[in-house]
Structures are given as structure tokens and as C-alpha cells.
Amino acid sequence: MGEGTAIGLQGIGRATLVGTRMAGLAGAIYDVTLPVTGWTVALLVESLFRVDGTPREAVVPDVEVDLTVATGDDPVLDAGLRWLSAPSQPAATAASRGRSRQSESG
Numbered sequence: 001m002g003e004g005t006a007i008g009l010q011g012i013g014r015a016t017l018v019g020t021r022m023a024g025l026a027g028a029i030y031d032v033t034l035p036v037t038g039w040t041v042a043l044l045v046e047s048l049f050r051v052d053g054t055p056r057e058a059v060v061p062d063v064e065v066d067l068t069v070a071t072g073d074d075p076v077l078d079a080g081l082r083w084l085s086a087p088s089q090p091a092a093t094a095a096s097r098g099r100s101r102q103s104e105s106g
Contacts, residue, residue, distance in 0.1 A: 004048065007059045011050035017061040018080040026057045 003022045009015035027047040033040045048056040065079045072078050 003056070007050050007054075007056060010059065010062070011052055011054070016063065016083065017059075018063040018083055019061050019065055019076045020067060021060055021064070022057075026055070 003025065006015065006017055007022075010017050027044050029042045030045050031040050032043050050056065050059060063079055063083050065076050067075060070079075
């Protein structure tokens with residue numbers, strides 16, 4: 001649910017995503033209990049797309065944080081605060097910036 005909300009807001013130009021790549025879930029998953037064994041399996045039942053047609057699993061943050069080189073207690077929060085305090089930030093997201101991305105490394 002959280003990823004869906006984030007990519008939806010990014011897709012309509014109302015949010016800038018800061019952080020790491022998402023889990024890459026391709027779509028909605030439902031648990032199905034098999035009648036004979038009683039085992040429960042998780043099945044991908046539908047693909048999800050952003051309003052511009054981008055598959056959910058292909059969405060990346062506008063400000064991507066590389067946790068392998070980041071420092072501090074909360075590198076994602078730090079990157080977001082740096083982005084917010086920059087002199088001029090676009091009103092919305094990568095959609096309004098021609099899908100350019102800024103990389104954060106600490």
C-alpha cells in the first residue's frame with residue numbers, strides 16, 4: 001500500500017520520492033489456500049502501473065540514496081532534508097523535471 005501511494009503521487013507530479021529503490025513488487029498478491037493440502041500460497045494476480053504507464057517495479061526514487069556508501073543514523077532522512085533545504089526545488093517530481101534523477105551518496 002505504501003509503495004502504491006508513493007508511486008501514484010510521484011506519477012501525477014505531486015511528490016518527490018527520496019530513498020532507495022522499492023521492493024520491486026510487480027503487482028497485487030493474494031494468498032490462496034489450496035483445498036486438498038490446506039497450504040497457502042501467494043499468487044501474483046494483477047500487474048500495477050503508474051498513470052503514465054510505468055510498471056510499478058520500474059519506478060525509482062527521484063533522489064536515490066545508496067545505502068552502501070551512505071553515512072549517519074538515517075541517510076534517507078538526511079538526503080530528504082538536504083533536498084528540502086536546497087535553494088530552489090521544483091514544485092513536484094521527476095515528471096516535471098523530465099525524469100532527471102539526483103544521486104545521493106552521503
